[in-house]
Amino acid sequence: MSEDSKNKATFNVPIGPVHPALKEPILFTFKMDGELVEEVDFAPGKCHRGIEWMGMRRNPVQIVHLTDRICGICGVSHSLAFARAVEQIAEIEVPERAHYVRTIIAEYERLQSHLLWAGVAAHELGFDTLFFLAWRVREESMDVIEYLTGNRVNYGIVQVGGVRRDFTEDQFPRIEASLQYYEDIAAKLLKLFLEDKTIQIRCKQCGVMSKREALELCTVGPTARASGVAMDVRSDSPYAAYGDLDIAPVLPHHYLGLTNGDVYDRIVVRLLEVVQSVDLIRQCLANMPPGEVLWEKKYPKILAACKKATGEAVGRVEAPRGECLHYVRMDGNPSPQTWKVKASTYSNQLSWLKMLKGEQIADIPIVVASIDPCMSCTDRVAVVRDDRTDILTKADLHRLSVEKTRRLAQWS
Amino acid sequence: MVMMLGMDPISIIGGTVAVALFGILAGLVFMGVERKFAAHMQARIGPPIRQPFRDVAKLLSKDSIVPENAIPLLFNMAPVLALASSIVILLYIPLGGFLPVLAGYGDLILVMYLLTVPALALVAGGFASGSPYATVGSQREMVTMMSYELPLAIAVIAIAWRLAAAGIADPFSLATIAGTATGITIWSVAGPLGIIGFVLLLIVLAWVTPAELSRVPCDTPEAETELCGGLLVEYSGRNLGLFYLAQGVKTVAMAALAVALFLPWNISWYVALSPNAALVADFAFFLLKLMVVIFFSVSVIRVGMARFRITHVVSIYWGYLGGLGLLGLLCVVLDASLGGGGML
Amino acid sequence: MSFLPAIPEILRQFLKRPATNIFPAKYLPPSVTKYLQSVQEGKTSIHPPVETPPNFRGKILYDRDTCIGCKLCIRVCPANAIEFLPETKRVRIYVTQCIFCSQCNDACPVDALHMSDEFLLADEDRYSENMIVE
Numbered sequence: 001m002s003e004d005s006k007n008k009a010t011f012n013v014p015i016g017p018v019h020p021a022l023k024e025p026i027l028f029t030f031k032m033d034g035e036l037v038e039e040v041d042f043a044p045g046k047c048h049r050g051i052e053w054m055g056m057r058r059n060p061v062q063i064v065h066l067t068d069r070i071c072g073i074c075g076v077s078h079s080l081a082f083a084r085a086v087e088q089i090a091e092i093e094v095p096e097r098a099h100y101v102r103t104i105i106a107e108y109e110r111l112q113s114h115l116l117w118a119g120v121a122a123h124e125l126g127f128d129t130l131f132f133l134a135w136r137v138r139e140e141s142m143d144v145i146e147y148l149t150g151n152r153v154n155y156g157i158v159q160v161g162g163v164r165r166d167f168t169e170d171q172f173p174r175i176e177a178s179l180q181y182y183e184d185i186a187a188k189l190l191k192l193f194l195e196d197k198t199i200q201i202r203c204k205q206c207g208v209m210s211k212r213e214a215l216e217l218c219t220v221g222p223t224a225r226a227s228g229v230a231m232d233v234r235s236d237s238p239y240a241a242y243g244d245l246d247i248a249p250v251l252p253h254h255y256l257g258l259t260n261g262d263v264y265d266r267i268v269v270r271l272l273e274v275v276q277s278v279d280l281i282r283q284c285l286a287n288m289p290p291g292e293v294l295w296e297k298k299y300p301k302i303l304a305a306c307k308k309a310t311g312e313a314v315g316r317v318e319a320p321r322g323e324c325l326h327y328v329r330m331d332g333n334p335s336p337q338t339w340k341v342k343a344s345t346y347s348n349q350l351s352w353l354k355m356l357k358g359e360q361i362a363d364i365p366i367v368v369a370s371i372d373p374c375m376s377c378t379d380r381v382a383v384v385r386d387d388r389t390d391i392l393t394k395a396d397l398h399r400l401s402v403e404k405t406r407r408l409a410q411w412s
Numbered sequence: 413m414v415m416m417l418g419m420d421p422i423s424i425i426g427g428t429v430a431v432a433l434f435g436i437l438a439g440l441v442f443m444g445v446e447r448k449f450a451a452h453m454q455a456r457i458g459p460p461i462r463q464p465f466r467d468v469a470k471l472l473s474k475d476s477i478v479p480e481n482a483i484p485l486l487f488n489m490a491p492v493l494a495l496a497s498s499i500v501i502l503l504y505i506p507l508g509g510f511l512p513v514l515a516g517y518g519d520l521i522l523v524m525y526l527l528t529v530p531a532l533a534l535v536a537g538g539f540a541s542g543s544p545y546a547t548v549g550s551q552r553e554m555v556t557m558m559s560y561e562l563p564l565a566i567a568v569i570a571i572a573w574r575l576a577a578a579g580i581a582d583p584f585s586l587a588t589i590a591g592t593a594t595g596i597t598i599w600s601v602a603g604p605l606g607i608i609g610f611v612l613l614l615i616v617l618a619w620v621t622p623a624e625l626s627r628v629p630c631d632t633p634e635a636e637t638e639l640c641g642g643l644l645v646e647y648s649g650r651n652l653g654l655f656y657l658a659q660g661v662k663t664v665a666m667a668a669l670a671v672a673l674f675l676p677w678n679i680s681w682y683v684a685l686s687p688n689a690a691l692v693a694d695f696a697f698f699l700l701k702l703m704v705v706i707f708f709s710v711s712v713i714r715v716g717m718a719r720f721r722i723t724h725v726v727s728i729y730w731g732y733l734g735g736l737g738l739l740g741l742l743c744v745v746l747d748a749s750l751g752g753g754g755m756l
Numbered sequence: 757m758s759f760l761p762a763i764p765e766i767l768r769q770f771l772k773r774p775a776t777n778i779f780p781a782k783y784l785p786p787s788v789t790k791y792l793q794s795v796q797e798g799k800t801s802i803h804p805p806v807e808t809p810p811n812f813r814g815k816i817l818y819d820r821d822t823c824i825g826c827k828l829c830i831r832v833c834p835a836n837a838i839e840f841l842p843e844t845k846r847v848r849i850y851v852t853q854c855i856f857c858s859q860c861n862d863a864c865p866v867d868a869l870h871m872s873d874e875f876l877l878a879d880e881d882r883y884s885e886n887m888i889v890e
């Protein structure tokens with residue numbers, strides 16, 4: 001193919017915003033040379049929901065449950081990041097046990113998120129069997145999450161100042177059973193995903209990003225780790241109970257002996273993180289201190305504390321897709337003056353341009369999926385004027401941020 | 413037991429209609445069964461077996477939309493051509509105890525050519541759709557076609573050649589190969605080495621089937637997650653329904669070809685039955701064989717692996733399967749020249 | 757088959773029972789509304805859904821006799837799903853708006869709000885009787 005494709009004229013293939021390969025809306029435009037991608041451009045912003053706008057009209061106790069809905073998969077990461085920001089501003093001391101509960105739920109979320117991704121990746125490769133298998137295995141963590149929090153998807157467990165539900169001793173056997181299940185099945189999953197020749201020929205040396213590029217593009221999470229960047233908020237600046245746990249970033253060379261930074265390495269990292277999460281939950285269960293799980297049980301007091309608070313803070317959390325960051329600024333009103341969400345995909349999406357160039361059409365879906373994109377978390381702005389979307393250049397963005405900083409400085 | 417459908421025009425027309433009906437019905441049933449197989453392998457229940465009938469009924473009752481920049485004539489003709497040519501293939505293949513309807517008018521080589529026609533119809537339809545996805549899909553379909561021709565040709569020629577070497581008249585006729593009349597099969601003429609060779613060729617043919625039928629891992633021309641259906645992307649309603657039927661008939665034809673080449677046994681060879689009972693028994697056994705072939709060469713393969721890139725299709729079919737086919741051919745040739753076993 | 761580890765796996769699975777949860781029926785009935793009707797008439801039985809765990813957060817329950825009209829639930833409801841009725845000093849909850857966070861349950865000083873385990877709440881009318889709790 002590559003020989004005769006030289007004389008073929010290039011043509012454009014649009015992919016998105018609605019396309020079977022994309023699970024979320026985004027528009028890619030590919031300039032193709034035969035089967036090869038010559039140039040890529042993408043336009044996010046198809047899924048803006050104005051959650052921040054809603055939040056700035058609500059108090060932190062309300063927002064914390066809105067944050068659960070920023071992302072359908074990694075909701076607790078967002079609520080955790082937001083709660084941490086507010087707790088810092090209001091100087092709320094979170095009880096020790098609550099930290100452990102938060103960690104356990106966050107790790108269960110990582111489990112289900114990575115398994116979900118593994119299934120989607122298999123589907124993008126046309127390997128639906130593994131898709132069904134991964135999602136079936138994932139169901140166990142969803143069941144445990146439902147058992148612990150009362151809901152499968154929107155856990156609603158984090159509260160400003162702690163968590164809303166404690167785990168009791170009689171719940172531990174169910175948790176233990178699920179951990180055992182994952183320990184038993186991990187080897188099989190690794191074998192099915194990593195030793196399969198068809199997956200190997202599709203994923204090895206495909207969508208490669210070197211360590212240097214990963215650093216330059218400011219990628220985060222498993223995407224960065226798969227390129228050999230030892231970076232993980234959980235171990236770099238521990239929050240919740242991670243400081244007490246034995247944790248190190250998962251890197252592909254732990255399994256393969258070397259790092260290629262390709263799609264295959266991203267599968268390796270995520271699957272190994274499933275194993276790591278099981279271990280972390282075990283550690284949490286063993287070390288969980290007794291005590292309260294919420295700093296203050298009376299809601300009027302929490303509301304009052306949030307209202308009194310002034311200042312700004314950033315809450316950082318290692319979401320399953322990478323660092324998730326919430327900036328909150330409170331000025332003595334019930335609702336925050338500013339609330340800004342940076343989801344992990346925001347940092348990762350630019351790596352697409354690098355990864356996709358020179359790949360075949362066939363690899364587009366898996367390469368796009370390999371950073372585990374979540375557009376609805378990422379889309380924070382959509383400028384639509386007179387039925388046309390504006391494209392903001394670097395200079396525009398710089399000007400806008402300077403203006404906004406000035407505005408914020410004036411307010412306080 | 414053999415029933416000749418005769419060669420007068422009336423019985424040819426009657427036979428053609430019967431085979432067309434059989435092909436369409438069996439195609440839909442086998443597609444339903446195949447979906448069940450796949451579902452159970454994936455721990456699902458899957459749709460009911462009659463689902464393809466519902467799908468087709470629904471498609472046929474809907475409007476066909478012709479895209480603005482399509483070439484309407486070609487676009488509308490492609491599905492008809494695909495279905496018709498798929499049925500024509502069936503006319504040359506023995507079905508259980510029935511000799512091929514057009515037994516005297518063509519042989520294996522013709523079938524090989526005919527097998528490319530539905531694919532060409534798809535390609536034409538894809539190019540006529542005027543969509544970049546369909547264009548890419550059509551290009552891929554052509555590449556796929558060229559890739560599986562070599563292993564397919566090797567398998568077919570090896571068999572016919574071995575029969576010729578064994579001194580059998582008319583070796584390229586499918587009726588001869590299937591031994592429908594004579595009860596002589598490739599397995600009975602070959603010695604141990606030849607049997608090894610034929611097993612290799614059987615594996616090759618089992619792998620050609622998914623490529624011929626555009627199923628995973630060779631569904632690159634359609635590739636739902638890449639090309640949203642590729643060359644079928646613009647098709648809808650009646651046209652899509654016809655392609656759907658063609659796909660079913662083609663599945664039966666490919667499986668029937670594999671049965672005729674490699675699994676030709678009939679029950680009536682071993683059990684003494686009255687002529688009519690023999691026809692029924694042979695036909696039922698034939699359907700069972702089709703199911704087994706579909707299970708292994710369609711379901712297991714498509715459920716058990718990821719989709720190839722188009723470049724992989726080329727290298728795997730030309731390289732590995734071509735190589736395997738040549739190895740099989742070598743075994744068969746050696747077997748023949750060493751005068752290995754056999755009854756002749 | 758070490759290079760295609762899925763093949764033995766699928767052949768093994770082929771002989772096992774599928775994992776599908778056959779709620780509400782094994783196959784999609786030709787007409788869902790007719791099916792539900794006949795279920796209601798007791799002619800067909802529905803395959804039960806997976807059981808909900810204890811403390812599941814389903815449709816909200818409201819005990820208007822205990823409620824003291826303090827409006828605290830309204831202040832913590834993230835979805836603004838609760839409306840205050842000044843005449844009776846009681847609240848009304850719009851279930852279609854509710855996001856099942858149960859925060860109002862935690863906040864209520866007199867324990868007038870609870871979550872049931874009812875979750876099959878599809879309805880054609882946002883304001884039907886079933887969708888408003890008061």
Ligand code: SF4
Binds near residue numbers: 816834835854860
């Ligand atoms: S459960 Fe949550 S959303 Fe529903 S009414 Fe109560 S506070 Fe509002």
Ligand code: SF4
Binds near residue numbers: 825863864
């Ligand atoms: S918080 Fe409880 S008592 Fe107060 S208004 Fe709401 S339901 Fe009534």
